[in-house]
Amino acid sequence: MFLQVRRSRLTPDEIGLSSDGKRRRVQGLRREEVAHLAQVSVNYYTRLEQGQNRSASPEVLDAIATALQLNTGERAHLHNLSRAAELARPARPAAEVRPAVARMIAAYVQGPAVVLGRQMDILAWNALARTMFSGHIDVEELLARDAPPNLAELVFLHPGARALYPQWHSEAVEMAGYLRMMAGRFPGDPELTELIERLGLESEEFTEIWSGHVVGEKTHGTRHLHHPAVGELSLAFESLRLPDSPDQCIVLYHADPASPEEQALRVLLEGDSGVSPA
Numbered sequence: 001m002f003l004q005v006r007r008s009r010l011t012p013d014e015i016g017l018s019s020d021g022k023r024r025r026v027q028g029l030r031r032e033e034v035a036h037l038a039q040v041s042v043n044y045y046t047r048l049e050q051g052q053n054r055s056a057s058p059e060v061l062d063a064i065a066t067a068l069q070l071n072t073g074e075r076a077h078l079h080n081l082s083r084a085a086e087l088a089r090p091a092r093p094a095a096e097v098r099p100a101v102a103r104m105i106a107a108y109v110q111g112p113a114v115v116l117g118r119q120m121d122i123l124a125w126n127a128l129a130r131t132m133f134s135g136h137i138d139v140e141e142l143l144a145r146d147a148p149p150n151l152a153e154l155v156f157l158h159p160g161a162r163a164l165y166p167q168w169h170s171e172a173v174e175m176a177g178y179l180r181m182m183a184g185r186f187p188g189d190p191e192l193t194e195l196i197e198r199l200g201l202e203s204e205e206f207t208e209i210w211s212g213h214v215v216g217e218k219t220h221g222t223r224h225l226h227h228p229a230v231g232e233l234s235l236a237f238e239s240l241r242l243p244d245s246p247d248q249c250i251v252l253y254h255a256d257p258a259s260p261e262e263q264a265l266r267v268l269l270e271g272d273s274g275v276s277p278a
Contacts, residue, residue, distance in 0.1 A: 001213060002077070002078070002081060002213045002215070003034075003048070003049040003064070003068070003078070004049055005212065005213040006068045006070065006074070006213070007028050007029045007031070007034055007049075007068060008028035008029075009028055010028050010029050010068060010069065011028065011029070012029065012033065014069070015029070015033075015037065015067070015069070029068075031045055031046055031049065034064065034067050034068065037063075037066075037067035038060065038063040038064045038066070038067045039063060040060060040063070040064075045064070048064070056082050058079065061075075061078055061079055061082055062075070064078070065078055071216065073177070073181060073215055073216030073217050074215050074216065076181070076184075077180070077181055077184045077215040077216075080181075080184035080185050080187075081184055096123070097115050097123045097124045097248065098245070101115060101124070101242065101248075101250070102115075102124045105124050105125065105126050105250070106124075106126055106127075107126075108126050108252065109126075109127075109128070109269060110252075110253075110254045110255070110265075111128055111235055111252065111253035111254040111255060111265055112125070112126065112128040112129035112131075112132050112225075112235070112253045113125065113126040113128070113129055113250070113251065113252050113253065114126075114129050114151075114250075114251050115248055115249070115250050115251075116151060116248065116249045116250075116251060117148075117247060117248055118182055118186060118189065118191075118192060118247040118248075119150065119152070119182075119189070119191050119192050119195050120150055120151040120152040120153075120175070120178070120179070120195075121147070121148040121149070121150050121151075122148055122149045122150070122151055123148055123248065127269060128253075128265060128268060128269055129253075131227070131268045131269075131271060132164070132225055132227055132268070133154075133164065135163075135164065135226070135227040135228050135229065136160035136161070136163045136164045136226075136227075136228075137154065137158055137160040137161070137164065150195065151175070152175055152179060152195060152199065153195070153198075153199070155168075155171060155172055155175050156172060156175070156199050156202075156203040156205065156206045157199070157202055157203060163226055164225060164226060165223075165224065165225065165226070166224045166225075166226050166232055167224050171223075172205060172206070172209055173209055173214055174216075174218055176206060176209040176210050176214055177214040177215050177216040177217075178216070178217055178218075179192070179195070179196060179199075180210070180213065180214065180215045181215050181216060181217055183196060184215070196210075217239070218239070219238070219239045220236070220237060220238045220239065221236070221237060222234055222235065222236055222237070223235055223237050223253065227264075227268060229267065229268065229271075230264035230267055230268060231264070233255070233261045233264055233265070234261060235253040235254065235255055235261060236253065236254055236255075236256075237251055237252065237253045237254075238251070238252050239251050240252070
């Protein structure tokens with residue numbers, strides 16, 4: 001389905017193929033056009049698109065990715081899909097943040113900081129991250145649960161998330177793309193599968209976004225957040241994976257020096273100086 005969706009989003013003009021002038025019966029490219037560009041047989045590509053061929057070489061997958069103009073994250077996802085059986089692994093115990101990492105996150109005061117697990121569980125967060133959430137979400141209620149807060153659940157299922165994220169739809173698309181990437185990277189993860197199924201049952205918007213087969217990981221950029229005390233903030237962020245714990249991702253936010261955002265973060269920090277591992 002992933003290849004079919006990507007194929008439907010390209011036109012002959014976009015990839016330099018001349019149109020024959022006839023009305024096309026399919027949206028986007030035909031299978032034979034993709035096969036021609038990737039230099040494989042139509043039958044081979046058809047079986048690959050239908051999930052009937054799990055032995056494609058990396059070179060063939062790269063050729064198809066190039067033909068479909070996949071970005072880096074989508075290309076990696078295609079390779080992961082072809083290696084689903086190899087990547088599948090037994091369930092693992094809940095991830096724990098190393099004490100040194102937790103202390104580092106607690107000491108970070110330039111902006112919100114979180115450590116996210118494979119399923120988007122918030123494994124640790126600093127004072128400013130907790131304060132940003134508490135403007136719209138009952139943080140104490142989240143911490144009272146047995147399981148750590150889950151960022152994907154908050155985005156799609158908690159009504160306060162729409163106020164926390166002024167550009168909610170963009171955040172939701174990015175979140176779904178990240179979950180699909182992780183599902184391809186860890187196809188045997190039952191907790192991740194359960195999370196995706198639960199979101200599909202409880203959120204129509206998640207189902208609609210998920211059907212678009214968006215995939216990817218945004219490692220840096222700008223995120224728009226809102227807090228009742230200071231209004232909307234535009235903060236730069238960087239995502240960093242721990243070499244010895246690749247399932248975990250540190251996300252650090254910061255404001256430009258001497259900017260209104262930097263002053264607003266200072267105001268928020270004065271109201272809370274603690275950190276709460278999830």
